[in-house]
Amino acid sequence: MSVINAVTCPICGCLCDDIEVTVVNNEVVKVKNGCAVCEAKYMGYKSEHRIRQPLVRKEGKLVPVSMDEAIHKAAEILANANYPVLYGWSSTNCEAQRVGVELAEEVGGVLDNTAVVCHGPSLMGTQEVGIPTSTLGQIRHRADLIIYWGCDPWSAHPRHLERYTTFTEGRFEDSEWKSYINKVKAVAGKKKLLSAQRVEPHKKPHETVAESLIFNKPPETLQKEGRKLIVVDVRKSMTAEMADYFIQVQPGKDYELMQAIRALIKDEELDVEQVAGVPVDYLREVVDALISCKFGVIFFGMGLTQSAGKFRNIEVAISLIRDLNSRTKFLIMPMRGHFNVSGANIVSAWQTGYAFGVDFSLGYPRYNPGETTSMDVLLRGESDATLVIAADPGATFPKKAIQHMVKHPLIVIDPHLNATAMLGDVVIPSAFVGIEVSGTAYRMDNVPLPLKKVVEPPEGILTDEEILKKILEEVRIIKSKRDEKTEAP
Amino acid sequence: MTEILIKNGFVFDPLNKINGEKMDIAIKNGKIVESVNEQKAKKIDAAGLTVMPGGVDIHTHIAGGEVNTGRMIRPEDHVKDVVSKTSITRSGTGYSIPSTFVTGYRYAKMGYTTVMNPSMAPLGAKHTHEELNDIPLLDKATFPLLGDWWFVLEHLQRGDLEGCARHVAWMLETTKGYAIKIVNPGGLESWGFGRNVHSIDDTVPNFDITPRDIMCGLAKVNKMLNLPHSIHLHTNNLGIPGNYVTTLETMKALENVPTDGRPTCHITHLQFSSFAGDNWGNMKSAAEEISKYINNHNHITFDMGQIVFTDTTTMTADGPFEFTLYQLSGHKWVNTDVETETSGGIIPMHYKRTSAVNALQWSIGLELALLVEDPWKVFMTTDHPNAGPFFAYPKIMAWLISKKARMATLAKCHKKAQKRSLLPSVKRELSLYELAIVTRAGQAKALGLKNKGHLGVGADADIAIYDINPEKIDVAKKYKTARKAFGNAAYTIKDGKIVVKDGEVVQHTDGKTMWLDVKTAEQLKVDEEMKLKFKKYWTVEYENYPVYDHYVKVPEIISVKASV
Amino acid sequence: MMMQQKLRVTLITGRTIEQGVGKEYGKSSPEYYEACSMVYMDAEDMKKLGIKTGAHVLVRTPQGSVVLRAVKYPRSATPGLIYIPYGPWANVVVDDSTTSIGMPTFKGTPAEVEAAPDQPVLSIEELLKKEFGR
Missing domain, CATH: 3.40.228.10 (Dimethylsulfoxide Reductase, domain 2)
Structure with a gap:
């Protein structure tokens, strides 16, 4: 049994960092100092609603596949898309967010975080x-x-x-x-x-x-x-x-x-x-x-x-x-909602100049709320693929936006089988940030705090950062192969 | 690692007293060496080119909470200056507060290789370091804001210099910082309740201490800790007409700090602290008074904080000053007070030639740089982005080396400023040797960076090569040619790698982040009492406060043995 | 008091602590279903519809309609206001207009409410199937 002090709670923008977590046999058995939601997360993260292996939709049904197949499928979707939306980012660490910006830049997509339906207007x-x-x-x-x-x-x-x-x-x-x-x-x-x-x-x-x-x-x-x-x-x-x-x-x-x-x-x-x-x-x-x-x-x-x-x-x-x-x-x-939505804004801003709704389709970052924001891109029916990570637009976006999202390939990276995952075409399970993965998150007042890894993720489950890096690598391979082809007579 | 031989350049290396001699520079394993195997080495033909150590910037706000908030609130600033992705470089945006990658690229294009981020709230230090990691091609360091930190105030109030020193040492290590930064001492704590201090002898509310106590106390602490740089000071009453009196008093107060001959205080962006007059209408330059004092004393260095006429963004830990700017301009105003430590603010600012005040500020910066005789006391900065973005440096270099360039700009300025400017009477034009001092050698020396700012054997192979042939052109006359060359280095070499060629980035490399590990005889004891105090002062747990090692991607730890 | 078939109301969506707890257990958990497939109503308004806490109601907006369990709002009167916790049920009926700034009108959608005693409250799976065919 080990008792871990000063754990940062990965739920809301309060980012309380005084949580005491007791771990027995790689399992959280007790949480002290947290609120009801905090306890629910630490005690409930391992519930039956967790995705255990990668899934790909075949003939209308999500069926288990290997990690390599899921990654390749996801990369193929993004590499072939003209105008993909890469949305979410608020319930993961800054390390994954950094890779996310690079991926969005590589595929010329729209990078947007949950601020768009939260404190985007505040920004x-x-x-x-x-x-x-x-x-x-x-x-x-x-x-x-x-x-x-x-x-x-x-x-x-x-x-x-x-x-x-x-x-x-x-x-x-x-x-x-x-x-x-x-x-x-x-x-x-x-x-x-x-x-x-x-x-x-x-x-x-x-x-x-x-x-x-x-x-x-x-x-x-x-x-x-x-x-x-x-x-x-x-x-x-x-x-x-x-x-x-x-x-x-x-x-x-x-x-x-x-x-x-x-x-x-x-x-x-x-x-x-x-x-x-x-x-x-x-x-x-x-x-x-x-x-x-x-x-x-x-x-x-x-x-x-x-x-x-x-x-x-x-x-x-x-x-x-x-x-x-x-x-x-x-x-x-x-009052920032998701535990690292501030981080999503901050990372996006230091790499691109803009905190949300960033469009890379012209090769450089562009921002014009109402035009380059994910919600509007979806509502206007412009995108042709979506990657969702660390958020659940299936449960938070208006119906019309989701209807467009499911018309085109949908990649979901999340620990839970959330509403978006249920609608997805490629579903890649990830480790819980702040429980199974360390990293950095920013509090609602933009104070950075370290997240702790208190237990090991289940075998075979990768972190958001690892998954994104693999996809990015695969996208580059697919693109360079394609370039070779087009250059050949 | 490849060996490089730079052949036949005109070398300007003031720390080694080399003034335009035609010579070769050999590089091996990222360092400057005596010689390399000429057969094996990659050769750079620098005949007819100027070779200098890589540029060093002692004061530039490029990373951290304040800088990034500035980015977030100014989309209109980015949209006019976009940077596309290439196969080597990342995309991003400029203008006054470039994104991190673009910051690295643009410095490197000017032949700069080392920069100091001078303002970091300790509580946000992780953020600063995360951004520094994403600034490529440059070596970096960052200064924690310590002048209004409650631990400092309390120790100095008690007269406990040793205790204060131990806490400062702890904080430098904890934040992975490099120097003691002081901003409007006492004013930032006062700003917690919306007040300010107005002289160096005002008492800070709730703390029985004055700005004088803070500055002198920390200067002594700086000495006790043997830090490589002096205290780095942003004076009280900055940006307010008549403030040169405060600046003179500040310099006088610091005369008594014991010294081994090295300067005890660096006054940053001195232009903003050299205003005479008592209101904006009758504001005048106090460059004469200030430079006279500096010429007669040896404990002060300064950087210019030179105004460039453009739309930029002011940002400083001086919260009350930014509030003053807000009251003057009504522009969008950010205030960011930080518990137990400091404050901060942001206001966009468009410096105009047609504004008498702005034009006079422009003049004051140059007057200071030219009237202070010893170039080792003067460093070129814009206090980026406060007085203008750093990539305007080539313009400032032109103004420094060419009276013609200065007068051409002055002629376009507001009449009142033309009349009040001292520039028409200043004949001095810096030589390339002196320019190398104010843009690299002097800065490296003041920072105590032993391997920077020079091209002697053992130095880091950080080198700038510019397309200027001093035998063929008189830069004072052909200042536009020089300006272009300084903005587009023929080569920039970082740690022995060619990162820029003909003004374009050709290779990615991560720079290092330098930080101080200050060893005090008696280490600060982090006992239960300290932890309890910590809980009382901050809203984060003690364990989560430090910048742990993994936050610094490429660290260079500089060990310092304190004499306490 | 006049009984009414339909009420015109303003729909507000938002967070509740139960929804917050539910989402941490998982979106297909019973906790989440309980927390999100409901609507808070004003006590007087409920009387007008002749319903009590637990009754099924149909909420209709130009965007769509959804059946929910009505619950009396316990802390203050909120005449003319209904409140659905964030979630897939709410999103069937919220106004998607972003007024060109990225943000839909999650608070302040004009809606109609009527009693729907014979209609079931769908599970999340049923709801997604119905709305999105998956």
Whole structure:
């Protein structure tokens, strides 16, 4: 039995690196410090849903083949394609991503990562107005006002509050954990009181509904010293339950709400009673809290990038931060989803200049969102082959995009038989990055962290990096043979 | 390995006091040797060509988090400068912040072989090294930002220089770094809460310490550790009219640091720290005051930070300064504070001849380089990409060697700048020998790189050959010919391999990454207490912080014995 | 209250922790199926359709239609809003328009919901077969 410390969890952009993993006979038997998703991954990675050997679709069915056959088939598809899409890259290490860029360049394809359906709009917003941000520790040490906007860390980044924001001890700011516990106790007490009076809340559903729709006045605690937590979302999330103040914005109206806040910061008058469902009087109190804090931060998620406005929402959010910096210190950070989507952006950018949606079809990197992004290439029906690695567009892309994808040869590299693999023509199983493969990943704040190999992969299973290198080598062989042929008379 | 004999070139090798002599250079196993077997060796006919050691850049932002964020936010910058894949080279993009491969290719085309990445947040050191691995054809090193690191502040506050030195040694090894970088000392910690320091005697909020304490403390630590380079300093109040006073005070403060005769401080991109006047309207050059001081003292070296008129990207760990630029320009603004260590920022910038301020800045850089008499104190840089991209160096070389070139540019500048410029009164034109000092020999010497910047026996076979015949052309007059030659080396040789011929990359080779292994008598004890402190200060585990050996593809470890 | 056959709503898709856990067990795991083949609805809206948690509903958009288990959203009222966790079921109905920036409209697709007591909720295999023929 061995106990391995300081393991970096390969799931979400939090990249918690304090996981303790116990291994017996090359098998993970215990995980400490992680969240529910982390435990599911470390305990579930070896489940029956894992692909055990390479598969190739023959007569409509995926049938087992040798690794060499699968690699050759994949290389043939890519070498013969005019305009392949190479998509995914976010759940693998930077070492594999580096080979991926080279492969995309070699085959003249479109290299795109999951940011396109995640924080691609955030990168675009950043390209418009920049981004005042920091590493997470800076927030832990200094932030006294934390805002989660259009994101629910409790669900998507379960340890974010505990490690980096509200519930962590900083040099200049204390954890709010104790006061939160007191609050929860008080609420529990209130519930007891209610039941003692035999007033059962669930018997008055109309009132409960009405209550949460009518905005509560911002509590006085919003102006207090010490850490405050505000959540803005279209529905009350689990994170919102913990907040000092929850703002329920009407769906699709985040842009309006942020512009209203910007106006109030500049002491402009708003001639309306409410904006995006929020009473302006209450908004003023929120703005007071924004201006009077010592160090504020907005974390934002898909609530902004995927709803009406998309990258314009991000642009206005960042513009709001720019405005606030003339009054106090205020920063902003996207809640990156996949554990190494940041790495996919970073590697792509250092090798090509562009973070996602890179088109090599002209021999040099090109980037024009809407044109060179994988989603649009698929929706327009332009590509003639797809390689998917370390992502599952079969479960995350709209139907029409998948319909085009399956019209042409589809190569899938993944440890799991995921939705895309079920649809694939060549399926190559890979080792689990961060469990069976080491490497580097970048946290949501672009801090690089080492991933650890805690167990050996099953026999015969290669790493993403190895598979890609083999494909690249094979593609070059096929291309050079072809060139010889064309040169011969 | 092949042997090479470079025959009959005009050799400029200032460290060996060779000034344009016609001679042969022999190469074997990647090193310069006394002689090779002339029958067996590959011969390069350098008759009528200029031979110099490979170029050395003491300060260029080419890798790491800040640089890469700059790439990410500026697609409009790349689209105008694309580079196609060839059978030898990878594709990529330029302009102001080229992708990694293109960075290597473009330096090599100019005959450069060694570059220093001068700004690295320790927490992001792995990132910097991953990018350095992807920069081909060059030897590289990188400097961790240490001036506002809490461990440094706390030790200096207590007056514990030895403790500070041990931590700095540990950090150099941990980040695989090469020198102590200090940026706006005290200002970056203050910026954590949106503030700054405005003189070298301001107190840093929450820490009872001043910028003076930090600079002098680290300069002493630098000495105690016997580091090959001096402290590498970006001054307080950088980029603000009137800041030359702070710069003079800074240099004076460092006079008292004990020295063995070597410089104690390198002030980087000095142009940005040499402004007189008290606002942007009446801003003037302080090159005269600054150069006078440097001419009379021997503890300072500097690099120019020369402005080039183009669209570029500013990026520095000086977060508060970038915020000032944001307030001035309203342009897209990146801020990147790093817990416990440093800050950072990015603003795109278009330097224009028609801007009085920009044109004056252009003039100040050249004035400094020409008014400081000793070329061993002056190094040519653009603080890439801050004052312009590095591949504009041939232009700057032309300005340095030719008054005609300078005056041609000045004539196109804003009238106010023309009037305030000191350049019309400066006659000096650097000789090729002096140019070799400010572009390689001096830089290598200041960095303490013993095998670089010269062509003596035992040196690394890093060589640049330019199509300039000093017997036939007067470069001061034919500056355009010289400019073209400096931009397209006839040959660049790296570690004894011909990597560039006639301005084209002909071979791939990985450069090395140099880093310091500083041996202190008493090693820093990483005990439970230190680990606990680590947990308190950073959001990553102690075990995951260091740059482990496998992060450096081709390492060259330089051992240093500290005197503490 | 008037019972209605159909409701016009706004469809939002997004992450839930159950979906996050499910995907780590595998996309063909029962955990993933449970987590993703459902739709959160507003309590009042469910009443209007005369359904309770667990009932099958048909969600229809111009892009397609899918049958899901309805679940009452427990934490706040969200009238006119339905929420389907990210996954193959949601993607049958989300608006694929990227407005020329690469990103489909995963949040904010106009949709209709109706009770579908007799229609089954498909497994992932059945769903992929139906939509993509594989």
